[in-house]
Amino acid sequence: MRKTARCLLFRGSIISVLAFALLISGCEEEPEYWKVQSVEQVISAYVASDDDFSDFNGMLEATGLNSLLSVRGPFTLFLPPNSAMEAFYAEKGVSSYTDFPEEFMNELVLNHLVPSRMETGDFGLGAIRDLNALGDYLVTEFSGSDIIVNKECMIIKRNISAANGVIHKIDHVIEPVTISVYEYLAGNPSYALFTEGLDRTRLKDTLNVIEFPYGTRSARTRFTVLAVADTTFLRYGISTIDELISHFTDAPDSVTYLENEFYRYMEYHCLGGTYYLNELETRVYPILSYDNNIDVRISDDYKLNLKTQTDEYTGFIIEQSNNPAKNGTVHTIDDLLPVFEPAPTTIVHETTDYFDMKQGDYFGKYYMRWFDGQNTFEYIKWEGDYMLYYFKDHDTGKLLNDDCLSMSGWWWVQITTPKIMKGKYNMTANLWSGQTNYAVYVDGVNTALVKSTDPAESTSWGEFDWEKTERHTIKVVTKSPGLLFWDTVILTPIN
């Protein structure tokens, strides 16, 4: 009996120890590391495995970026072989990548990297959809069936699949673009008159800015310049800057003034925002000051300011367009493109399309909320518990760019639009308000009371006849506690 009891006790204690051990070991969860699931190598291993890329591999190791290219990604790498690197060394007057300053080497590598998977089937005539790791656009064009990157590098082997992305082998190093749109023009004698025009109007100062301080970081500027070549001016008998100025104004001494016709002409060729040819759509694009627009139609050609009665328009000289600069792109157009006020067209203004909102890391990635309705954003104001940047990481089929502004409880929210071209418009919106009715105020005037049962996308918020091209405030006020998802405001011209 005693022996049996001792056995039982012994066994029991062993079991207890084992159980305790299991409990302890089960409490800690091993972190889950990304593992390669396919037979393909990760990008860094691919580069390291081929001696033909030993120089680029050396740069990856020197910068520590080989570690980045060993992880999940996806990434797209434009990979130059040693022969391309040697040609680059010769251009730069060095003998090896080890002669490059560290910062330059870092930028050089990042310039070849896009933090998403981009296969050549995704390339168009213009910018690759996503910015590269330097925050710049890489530009693709076609020569026959060849793909040229940034005007000088040909892809010699496409779409090499890696476990964490894709690799394209190229025949030249892609040197980072450092010049501004102005510097691009100034460095090209074909645009001497146009460049001088930018100088005289001092638009040069704006177009030379690449970045500026914004809060604790810096923000990039983005421009599009529609340049006119000297040969085009010559068709109109214009061969000097004085002739160019006097072609547009009788006041040549005041070309720095905003109301001066020559200033307006030059400004009319400068858009705020970078638009490569493959990104253009049929819509109006505001110029720098937002005081006017350029009408773009995409059909069998790119048509600027199409005159529908005569079918005349200004086009692009495509092979001289899509020129990348650090702060935008320069296209060459085939005519003067004089100042023209296009007829009002449908404007879709997104409630999240504001510079200060777009600077956040959350933008286009995840939710964010704020509580200070007066001081957070320049053109969005609110009162309520908080305002939410609502983002869905998949195509909802309902939200433009999968994001919108959201409120809950008791609230009002007001946006200020960009300058809207003068004209007559009917205003509607994509807005869902749950079970709540809401009032709409445009420029402080109550224009509509919308019920929760009214169709969201077609109920009019009012008709407006605006005599000036200017900004407008649009305020939405809930009449009872409820939800708000506000995506866009749509202004449809009334003929």
Add this chain to the structure above:
Amino acid sequence: MKKHDMKRLLRVAALAGLMVFTSCTDWLSIAPENDLIKEKFWTKTADVEGALAASYDALRNASMQSLIFGELRADLVEFTGPSFTDYAKIAASNISPTNGVISWNNYYTAINLANTLMHFDDEVMEKDQTFTPELKDAIEAEARFIRSMAFFYLVRLWKDVPLVLEASISDTANLFMPKSSEKEVVHHIIQDLLVAKDLAYTTEYRGTDYFYGRANKYSILALLADVYLWNEQYEKCIQSCDEIINSGVYGLEPTETFFNIYYPGNSPVESIIEIQYDDDLEGQENPIYYNMISFTGGNQVTMDSKNINMFMLREDLRNFQGKGATWKYSGKDALGLVPRVITERDANWILYRFADILLMKAEACIELNRFGDANELIAETLLRAGMPYVDQSSKELLRQALLDERGREFLFEGKRWFDLLRAAKRNNFENKQIIINMILSGADIKQQAILKTRVYDTLSYYLPIPERELIYNQNLIQNPYYDR
């Protein structure tokens, strides 16, 4: 542990080891209890017929893909909806070897089954006297048809493909074959069909569904005519067509009963061979109804009205009163009035019918400058559809008239892309502008910039070898267009 316990343990282990090793060879030679092994199959006629049925079934498994690829890159049918995103890329000429829908598995499965049948049927003849030489020949003829049909799709879609003529039945089979040229494969198809046509049944099963669902001499001739046409052997194409025409077995379904071609199908007048489906049987419905043709609305395939309206008038019987070509699979009458019900998901897929013979002959006649014959033949199907026809006198106009009429007659029957490619590749792609114009037409300036890089290289008109095939078989070399 005590000494005697250890000894006992060792004895047990030794005994177990002895049992394992002495019985090893026996275990390796024991047949699986639940599976059928080669030695027990291939013993009787029914085994061969079963294998033949499996070969037809494999060809049927390829039918959806064949239908889609026969229309996808052409100009008359669009495949929309979430099920077709990978196909949509191909339609936009954005074709990657990693695209998951690019696969030749179904075709090679059919080929391997046909090869296997032809490998083992001699054994059956030795074991089963009811499996006569005549029966063997007839069944082999069907197997050759299946193999040839599969290879014909392969060359039209991939151009150069492995020519696999031996069954994969042992460890010594060569599973890593390189590509053969299109020319070699087509030559072999023709040889296969020439052998088959003289061994096949003719009208033995006429009056039964067997006649339309299984290859006979006339279906073999139809395929042969198609292959000759592809291979620019126009006289031989005409001879094959004439053998069918002059047999008196087939004709055009009259205008009044035109829709019999599609419902109930197996037209006793016009049908030559159709892939059979039967919704009354388990698992025998046509997969086209899974996510292409819907009974509740929301088809994921649409006709490109703009392009179709350029050559098809509303009054054309084949417009089905505006219902369009999807009505061939969803309707029961030519007037577009009576739809199929949900238990009738079994429209056959027609491989060849008499109208095809007439128009293949017309195409061959045009190339041989027999314009009078060509005009007469084209007129036949147009008149059947209630439409007039004006004779054309120049080769170019006749070629266009023929292409248009084939477009109208076979809309959404899986032929359009092959018709266009055949026309473009004539005389070393002398007419590749047909494909270029089609791809660029309707594209805006942004799309044109991309498409122009893809359409001038004629190798881009063929699919890439799937990347996974290149990994498994290092003897395969990718289509150079996709290896840049």
